[in-house]
Amino acid sequence: xxxxxxxxxxxxxxxxxxxxxxxxxxxxxxxxxxxxxxxxxxxxxxxxxxxxxxxxxxxxxxxxxxxxxxxxxxxxxxxxxxxxxxxxxxxxxxxxxxxxxxxxxxxxxxxxxxxxxxxxxxxxxxxxxxxxxxxxxxxxxxxxxxxxxxxxxxxxxxxxxxxxxxxxxxxxxxxxxxxxxxxxxxxxxxxxxxxxxxxxxxxxxxxxxxxxxxxxxxxxxxxxxxxxxxxxxxxxxxxxxxxxxxxxxxxxxxxxxxxxxxxxxxxxxxxxxxxxxxxxxxxxxxxxxxxxxxxxxxxxxxxxxxxxxxxxxxxxxxxxxxxxxxxxxxxxxxxxxxxxxxxxxxxxxxxxxxxxxxxxxxxxxxxxxxxxxxxxxxxxx
Amino acid sequence: xxxxxxxxxxxxxxxxxxxxxxxxxxxxxxxxxxxxxxxxxxxxxxxxxxxxxxxxxxxxxxxxxxxxxxxxxxxxxxxxxxxxxxxxxxxxxxxxxxxxxxxxxxxxxxxxxxxxxxxxxxxxxxxxxxxxxxx
Numbered sequence: 295x296x297x298x299x300x301x302x303x304x305x306x307x308x309x310x311x312x313x314x315x316x317x318x319x320x321x322x323x324x325x326x327x328x329x330x331x332x333x334x335x336x337x338x339x340x341x342x343x344x345x346x347x348x349x350x351x352x353x354x355x356x357x358x359x360x361x362x363x364x365x366x367x368x369x370x371x372x373x374x375x376x377x378x379x380x381x382x383x384x385x386x387x388x389x390x391x392x393x394x395x396x397x398x399x400x401x402x403x404x405x406x407x408x409x410x411x412x413x414x415x416x417x418x419x420x421x422x423x424x425x426x427x428x429x430x431x432x433x434x435x436x437x438x439x440x441x442x443x444x445x446x447x448x449x450x451x452x453x454x455x456x457x458x459x460x461x462x463x464x465x466x467x468x469x470x471x472x473x474x475x476x477x478x479x480x481x482x483x484x485x486x487x488x489x490x491x492x493x494x495x496x497x498x499x500x501x502x503x504x505x506x507x508x509x510x511x512x513x514x515x516x517x518x519x520x521x522x523x524x525x526x527x528x529x530x531x532x533x534x535x536x537x538x539x540x541x542x543x544x545x546x547x548x549x550x551x552x553x554x555x556x557x558x559x560x561x562x563x564x565x566x567x568x569x570x571x572x573x574x575x576x577x578x579x580x581x582x583x584x585x586x587x588x589x590x591x592x593x594x595x596x597x598x599x600x601x602x603x604x605x606x607x608x609x610x611x612x613x614x615x616x617x618x619x620x621x622x623x624x625x626x627x628x629x630x631x632x633x634x635x636x637x638x639x640x641x642x643x644x645x646x647x648x649x650x651x652x653x654x655x656x657x658x659x660x661x662x663x664x665x666x667x668x669x670x671x672x673x674x675x
Numbered sequence: 676x677x678x679x680x681x682x683x684x685x686x687x688x689x690x691x692x693x694x695x696x697x698x699x700x701x702x703x704x705x706x707x708x709x710x711x712x713x714x715x716x717x718x719x720x721x722x723x724x725x726x727x728x729x730x731x732x733x734x735x736x737x738x739x740x741x742x743x744x745x746x747x748x749x750x751x752x753x754x755x756x757x758x759x760x761x762x763x764x765x766x767x768x769x770x771x772x773x774x775x776x777x778x779x780x781x782x783x784x785x786x787x788x789x790x791x792x793x794x795x796x797x798x799x800x801x802x803x804x805x806x807x808x809x810x
Contacts, residue, residue: 666698
């Protein structure tokens with residue numbers, strides 16, 4: 295059975311039910327029920343036309359639910375057997391779904407869960423596994439999100455920026471359970487890029503492709519973190535890099551710069567360098583300057599300080615770091631790195647150990663502890 | 676089967692035999708330690724005894740209710756006095772003896788000099804749902 299096809303069809307079928315008069319919450323439930331039935335029935339009895347099958351079954355589920363729910367007001371539903379909408383309408387429906395699932399009234403966690411279910415076609419169980427929470431908890435999160443958005447008209451125009459933030463969150467969650475969230479985020483961003491002509495959608499897609507290309511090199515065989523400078527660049531996926539750069543260049547020619555394009559440009563400069571030494575740090579600093587201008591984000595300033603350290607020497611990097619709040623995440627790690635490059639292993643070792651204590655995840659903590667240990671071992675000799 | 680919590684402490688447990696902070700080990704010793712822990716968890720998954728394992732950040736704060744309409748009171752972090760949990764593993768095993776045996780193995784994880792840490796781990800039985808047949 296083709297699960298990928300099933301998932302691709304999900305937003306389309308929700309859109310069709312919406313056009314027939316079902317509200318979003320009911321349509322989404324009905325389609326989820328139809329997906330579960332498809333998983334059960336298709337392996338033995340594959341349909342000739344999967345989309346029509348899903349529409350028919352989901353519509354039946356919707357009518358069953360509407361009839362069963364006698365306490366609710368009589369629903370106005372249009373007649374059955376209406377022709378399926380054309381390709382343009384389908385694209386519009388899908389785009390509207392993205393907007394709805396990323397609605398500003400939702401918390402980020404709710405928007406992520408709803409997007410993965412309604413646009414991504416994942417089951418509640420799969421989403422729960424990916425985020426390491428009980429299935430019942432995730433089910434509640436999704437139904438609360440649907441209640442929150444119940445007053446939103448389906449055809450209300452939305453803001454692409456909110457959708458991009460949700461997709462960025464999904465991508466950053468990475469990989470746990472049997473669903474590869476990074477790959478799923480790329481699929482959803484590709485689909486969005488195909489339905490809307492927006493330079494920042496392209497920018498985010500390029501950013502994801504360029505980072506995903508480096509994933510095979512980012513962890514060692516024992517699961518340890520491998521920093522960019524030490525990665526085996528022959529493991530980078532050149533096909534994804536080429537695609538990412540093409541998508542980015544097409545976006546940049548429109549001359550409407552945004553933060554995702556700028557981040558993608560930095561990723562592209564790293565991907566372009568065959569060795570760490572060949573990296574064009576001067577240009578990377580220029581892109582960080584653009585990013586600071588666009589976002590004024592302290593984390594961006596921290597990354598910029600590290601890039602300055604590469605472009606203009608560790609003293610310049612430390613000077614750029616000195617004006618930032620030491621409580622920023624990864625401040626100690628950045629300082630440790632720059633102090634080591636500046637020839638001060640004692641300070642660097644102390645800062646690496648400090649950074650390890652406040653590391654937000656285990657691979658990073660192990661990596662930072664190892665860095666402290668490496669310097670301490672050198673100092674003992 | 677019965678579930679047990681194996682608790683690892685940053686502070687509050689008696690000192691280990693091989694008590695050297697991790698940033699004073701060699702990088703190879705750290706790798707050997709991480710590998711040992713991973714292999715241990717994998718093996719328990721293989722025997723059907725593994726339930727869960729989590730590590731905690733050393734930063735923690737005490738919090739309590741401070742009355743209607745007031746924000747909760749926070750206190751700490753307490754520098755050296757507080758018992759501090761580093762992480763845990765939950766196992767589901769046939770007997771208490773098996774729980775002790777596994778805790779012993781976990782405590783033998785290699786540390787500085789490649790020698791076992793002999794770390795003190797706390798073994799705590801779960802309070803479980805009452806049985807159906809009680810008389």
